[in-house]
Amino acid sequence: MEKKRELRNTRIYKDVYINNAIPSAQRLLNSNLRSIVNAIGNDKLEIRGSVVFVNKRKLFDKAVQKAKRQYWYSMQEELSNSCGNPKEFWRKIGKIGVGSERQNYIPMEVKLDNGQISSDKDEVLNKWKCDFSNMFNRNDDSDVNICENDVDVIYDDMLDCEISVEEVFNVLKSSKNGKSPGYDEIPVELYKNQTMLNALTRVFNICFDSGKVPAMWSKGIITPIPKSSTSDPRDPLSYRGITLAPVSYKLYCGVLNSRLSYKLDDIDFLCDEQNGFRKGRSTVDHLSTLSTIIETRKLRKQSTYVAFIDFKKSLRLDK
Template identity: 50%
Template sequence: MYLCGDFNSRCSDNLDYIPGIDRLTDRDVIDFSSNQYGDVLTEFLINVNFCILNGRNTITNNFTFVGPQDASVVDYCLIPYENLSMFVDFEVLKVSDILDSTNGYSQLSKLAVPDHSLLKWNLSLDVVGKNYADFKPKCNMVHTKTLYDTKHVGREFLADPEVQREVFHTIDQLESAVVSQVGLNEAYDRFVNIVHVEMSSKLEQKVITISANRRTGKKLRVKKPWWSEQLTVLWTDLCKAEKSWLKCKSNNRQCLKHVYVQKRKAFDSSVQRAKRQYVYQAQSDLEAAVSANSRMFWKSIGNIGIGNERLKSIPFEVKLSDGSISTDPEIVLKKWGSDFAGLLNSGNTISSEVANDINIHNVGLHNDNSMDVPETDHLDSMITIDEILKCILHAKSGKAPGYDNIPCELLKNDSALALLQSLFNRCFISGTVPTAWSKSIITPIPKCSTSDPRDPLSYRGITLAPSMYKIYCAVLNNRLAKWTESNNIICDEQNGFVKGKSTIDQVQSLTTIIETRKLKKLPTFTAFIDFKKAYDLRP
């Protein structure tokens, strides 16, 4: 879809997108004059997620109106943000140049030559010559998912005598003298099955059906945030009144039209009232959040902004290395799996020289009796129930569970704590973890609105790990954090990822330095380094 024509709007260098939300390239502007229509047009484009093609993906950019005394840009091609990459080789062709190349001036008077130029571009489509039906998934890919209400977990959860006997039997298996990887997996799977049985019998649940194209069993939601149930009822009545009026062929038609008009007025009034109330409430909430909670303020900005409405579903198709498009389920899943598997530690290993330097440094630390080596008794001690309970209580409620489908809320009871202590200590002593902990659910989030949605690497993967694995990691992280803090391992300048500190201190320091040097009329040079995939490619 695109819009093209004479809009009588001079937009100058007005932005047609929201910086920080939409990642678009700036336009090559040649007309820096603006008028009221240009301001209205750019505001309209931001609201409808469109942008100006003029000055982007161009071969030649020129004025679109050339008069006797003035030249301007008033003709535009307007396209959606996500389709910008499809419109290439944009050109502005003056009619006079076209006539010169074809000797057209000999047949036309100069007064008859149009003063508006022609806009030309190429449209790059990957579906040219193919049937649209070929781009639908070849299989339905339907599966069901059970959602559990974990907000009201009673004391009877994992409290039955038979269930507790199963839990204690699993603990005995974990605390046996020798536990192999197979035995550890069996004990973990047994506990997971116990929890699943309890969830099915004691928690309220709802089964939904998820397919490649739709999700059923879930209440339909209108995208407009100000919509309400009252508006739904009014809209339904309005549709019924319109249908009755249009289908009527008798003398009662005029009366039905009057009923329809009245319901239409009532619906429009209710819509305007709901919009005003929503905007007023949103403004009040933002004003209250500015002084009370800055984090909630910026979170609210992201939720009510236009960028929140631009989220779209992921297409069930991928773009292969040869440029072709595939919708075969096996190829799509294999492409996603291979691309994300190649992100972490893709062929990176520590060189032998670096390994030798690390070993020599460690040996020197142990042999140098003059140096104070930090105590590690706290790090090597057995994991206690208090440590586990602290991590569970600090875990956020209502979060999506991982591969085992067990949320953290279900682990806040004595039976689960006793088994988790036995499981964590066995993992801590043996240095092995259940194989199921290596399986996670990856939720892809688009990095920007202009990237190709068929490329898996244009998404940022958010991993949903098993809850028990996250609690185990939290216990170890708390120990390391306490040890590094008590032994002054982390330097004072490190504020990122440190509890009780914030990178705002560094921002304040940098701002102070720049302002001080500006007062002294001294230049300041700053280097900001962004390491591409720094965590994915670490050795």
């Protein structure tokens, strides 16, 4: 009897090697079921239970896959319905986990000019301050020659007239609610009333006539955004500084921008090839055109060569 039990514990049944170290449940899942059932007599009850388990597990896996498909389908429907509301759209993106994957941790250490790595708080803050300040590349004592006498001042009714209440109202109307405020912590919703509309119009005209703006407008909260996942996170210049400016300042800029855009379109000043920073256009239009050109030339078996130029710090203010 002992020899028979030993034989059963060491005998190879076709696709499985059975011994005391391999439990019967594992034997069932990793071997030929018919071979095990025919070879083991007393284990049939346990085998039958394992078969039930496997069947239940298959049903469970199918239910999980079905639930996943239903979940992703419902999320796609919700995202499609939220396209008109960017705030709600990105909130849902963050909810499903895509947004959290894009979050990047900014280390509390910097790479100094001598190549050393410092985690000292004062050095880190000073490095960030100096690098972002030097990006403007302009000293306060720099000699800027402005030849006002050599320029004929031409009055333009469209550009130089007094800022109207209607202009400020249109900019306020196009401003979206729920946006982050600036240094003064005043949201745009606070300006959307008749009292503030009249006050803003008076302030904007004072700024426009004098050529000066409140000192508060020159302050902003800089939010660093990584430019590339491959850049050194310890280098402040590897981040793009997004400045949260005061809402009143952005509204004033919006009025001036509306005037300039309307004037440039009216005199047809900008070339038709420029799509960036133009209302109703996008750089995606150029990509679509380029794709069409490439596909057309491929059909004709012609090669296409494209040069993509990334101008680093193209808006630096040099002398």
